[in-house]
Amino acid sequence: MNLLHVLILAIIEGITEYLPISSTGHMILGSSFMGIASDPFVKFFTVAIQLGAILSVVVLYFKRFFKSIDFYIKLFIAFIPSAIFGVLFSDAIDALLESPLGVAISLLVGGIILLFVDKWFTKAYIVDTDEVDYLTALKIGFFQCIAMVPGVSRSGATIVGGMSQRLSRKAAAEFSFFLAVPTMFAATAKKAYDYYKLGFVLNEEQIKLLAIGNVVAFIVAMLAIKFFIDFLTKYGFRLFGWYRIIVGGIILALLLAGYNLQIV
Structure with missing residues (x-):
């Protein structure tokens, strides 16, 4: 892994983490293509x-x-379902992470859903995340579990989950952002533990690459969040839906044509 790989993956992470297009799916595909x-x-x-x-x-x-x-209580309640599912089904999740075909299918299905989600949830009465109660937070947390399937999109699942509970687009997106903090921190901590348990120790070069990657992801993610909130409020999800369908279709076409995207 060189500096160019680091920059590309960090930019992908920053752009896709908070957009409903699946950061995990894009990272799998990006690293596979490279x-x-x-x-x-x-x-x-x-x-x-x-x-x-x-x-x-x-x-x-x-x-x-x-x-x-x-x-913090609301975030903890919303985090509980994914924490439980993550522990119970960690092996199955790891297996799914190895499949570009699964990512492609998830992108396609999720894209179709995003084409219609603005019409499904038109009546919102919760316009601020402070109005989210504990039960609503828990329900959104269960939606987050769906995103354990690569290609689904954690932000997409939780935003749609929030809108199903009558949150406005903006409130649903912001709650999704907040919920990402404990969820992603826990995922990173678990991966670090697994990495250590396998006997791997980061060397100086790898630490440097991680530092660069995090700085780039931080800057790009800030820009992506600002863009997404404004765009989502004005235009909704259709563009993201079509994007997912196009990307998923391209991946399927490549796989059918015999292009090896399989991760081993």
Whole structure:
């Protein structure tokens, strides 16, 4: 893994983490196209640079994170389902991460859903995340579990979940951003532990690559969040739906044509 690989993957992470187009799916495909997906450090890197994306949310919404204890209680409640599912089905999730075909199908199905989601949820009465109660937070947390399937999109699943509970587009997106902080931090910590348990120790060069990746992901994610909130409020999900369908279709076409995208 070289510096160019780091920059490309960090930019992909920053752009896709908070957009409903699946950061995991794009990272799998990006590393696979570059021929580095089988490297254990690359697999760790694609998770570890989420810390940069996490920090972008904390910086942009700094006041929210120091507003009340109730804010953290809601995030904890919403985080519980994915924490339980993650522990129970970790092996199955890891197996799914190896499949570009699964990513392609998830992108296509999710894209079709996004074409219609604006019509399904038109009546929103929760316009601020402070109005989200504990039960609503828990329900959104269950939607987040769906995103354990690569290609689904964590942000997409939780935003749609929020809108199904009558949150406005903006409120659903912001709650999704907040929920990403404990979720992504836990995923990174688990991956670091797994990496250590296998006997791998980061060398000086790898630490440097991780630092660069996190800085780039942080900057790009901040820009992506600002763009997404404004775009989503004005135009909704259709463009993201068509994007997912096109990307998923291209991947399927490549696989059918015999192009080897399989991760080993």
